[in-house]
Amino acid sequence: MDDKLKITVMLGGPGAEREVSLRSGAAVAAALRSCGHSVFELDPRPRAWRLPPGTDVVFLALHGAYGEDGAVQAELEDMGVPYTGCDAQASRIGFDKVLTKQRCLAAGVPTARFTVVTAAGSPWPRGWNPPVVLKPVRQGSSVGLQFVERVADWPGALAESLRHGAEVLVEERIQGRECTVGILDGVALPLVEVRPKSGIYDYRTKYTEGASEYLCPAPFDAATAQRIAQAGLAAFQAIGGRDYGRVDVMVKATGDPVVLEVNTLPGMTETSLLPMAAAAAGLGFAELCERMVALALRRRVGPLSLGRASASSAEAA
Secondary structure, eight states, X not given: OOSOOEEEEEOOOSSTTHHHHHHHHHHHHHHHHHTTOEEEEEOOOSSOOOOOTTOOEEEEOOOSTTTTSSHHHHHXXXXXXXXXXXXXXXXXXXXXXXXXXXXXXHHTOOBOOEEEEOOTTOOOOTTOOSOEEEEETTOOTTTTOEEXXXXXXXXXXXXXXXXXXXXXXXXXXOOSEEEEEEEETTEEOOOEEEEETTSOOOHHHHTSTTSEEXXXXXXXXXXXXXXXXXXXXXXXXXXXXXXXXXXXXXXOTTSOEEEEEEESSOOOSTTSHHHHHHHHTTOOHHHHHHHHHHHXXXXXXXXXXXXXXXXXXXXXX
């Protein structure tokens, strides 16, 4: 990208994944500065924030609530400011695990059997056998994730998952290999296989150095890798995704992929899974960040109105 831009990186925010977002945003900001761009870091906490006048584009490095749920995207759309990643509608769907599954089912994308529970005293679901996985319907980054191996563990696990949201997804636990499909501009990047040393890829394992092994490109045969990539792309398309994202997939012993969820603003540290996949495709971290900015700028229809671009979200509301 030859033009030097004024880029605002939004990071941190009010969600449960604030610390991860701060790391993503700092890495992105450093990468974009290394390319010669003027970069301002904006933490939208509290929600009364202003974009610096002259902002050409916003790079969203937010995760979780107010980052991936479509809220900040809708505000930026109202301001007329181009931003990276999925639009407000796709973000809202992707952040909601039930809506995502419904879109996958409608599109014929394989996903795990599920039901939804909303009360801490709910009994074990009729007709189900352990093991199951519990996930808050609207959280990311494995926040509130619980694995239930025995019916006796159900009450405590459900109570813990409900601490992170009013609705909990109960999902059949798929046995197999866990991998992720990075997507950039409509193309699936090399697959990353995740091998947690504890056998469980939860929040602690995800963010503890050395707790997991990552293989990229993942060691699948060509036909299986193609099926996995196609399932990931189909899931991303089913929610209306654009530009880039990451789809988490379990792969059964038969080689059949089962989509778990779609991440519309995946982690962006230099060791995160999407940058890892991009690196395997020959795209360095700074180049990846610039590519994401370029995709957003395709939607810019003209010079930004500085008055609107610098408006406070609170004032706009």
